[in-house]
Amino acid sequence: MSVLFSGRASGAKANRISALRRFLMFFVHHFRQALASLGELWRTPTASVLTIVVLGLSLTLPATLHLLVKNAQQISGSFAKAAEINLFIRDTASAQQIQSLITILNADKQISSVRHISKEQAMLEFQEASGFGAALSYLTDNPLPDVLVVQPVNTDPSAARALMQQLSNERIVEFAKLDLEWLTRLEAIVGLLQQAVFAIALLLLSAVLFIVSNTIRLSIISKREEIEVMKLVGATDAFIQRPFLYTGFWFGVLGGLLAFLVSEALLWWLRGAISKITDLYQSDFQIQAMNLTEFLSIILLAVLLGVVGSYLSVRRHIRAIEPAGP
Known part of the structure; x- marks a missing residue:
């Protein structure tokens, strides 16, 4: 009886170790594929840089407009408090x-x-x-x-x-x-700018999805023979898709960072002109830059666009690739 109990205990322990090993290997495989996809971007610098620049600049315009609207709201709010x-x-x-x-x-x-x-x-x-x-x-x-x-x-x-x-x-x-009539008009203009920012952002983000999706499609086409060999040896579609999804992830991270840097550069350039205006009105207004929450939001949005654009492409094209028959 004790031998049977000891055998069951050792079997349960072995199962726990095996489950832990599978859990760790899952993250190890993902980490390796993430690094491999980053290396793939390095091996194709021209296409990668163009995609990152287009993604980053597409996010720069709505991000900068958002910052301008935020500062306009700060101005109207300060005047409202002085009513x-x-x-x-x-x-x-x-x-x-x-x-x-x-x-x-x-x-x-x-x-x-x-x-x-x-x-x-x-x-x-x-x-x-x-x-x-x-x-x-x-x-x-x-x-x-x-x-x-x-x-x-x-x-x-x-x-x-x-x-x-x-x-x-x-x-x-x-x-x-x-x-307060001028303040009401200012608030109406700020509201209009908010709607314009939303519309422009929607159009540009849709364009980003198509650009990332087309870039991943071209990458899939260039690796068609490699994908066919992987399917012949039993690789699943999910396994084959994963590196391309990580490519979209890196596109988003780097494009979001570029959008942040360009937006900050534009605000730095505008500070000189704004300081001249505030000096004329003897105001201590200081333009507000992007805070941590907004920075994380733009990175998250860029990553989401990269991953979704990549997923839309790999879902369609990798499934369509099948190894040729004998």
């Missing part, structure tokens, strides 16, 4: 009424802050900004009104407009102003 409501006070309002309104506004939970610009302060700022200081000094009366600059808590355009309508009903308020 302010200007309340122009009636000339007949007394200082006590203005102070009472300021107290009421400060107690409103929809309002973040209130800043009072008096008539005198507004005139001084206008004299400095307009350059007509000497001429304005001859005015007998100050035509500028008191202004309350209200910063809303919710800077969303629709919420800011609703608050402006509410504040314009105050008794001593002549009228209220919230200049």
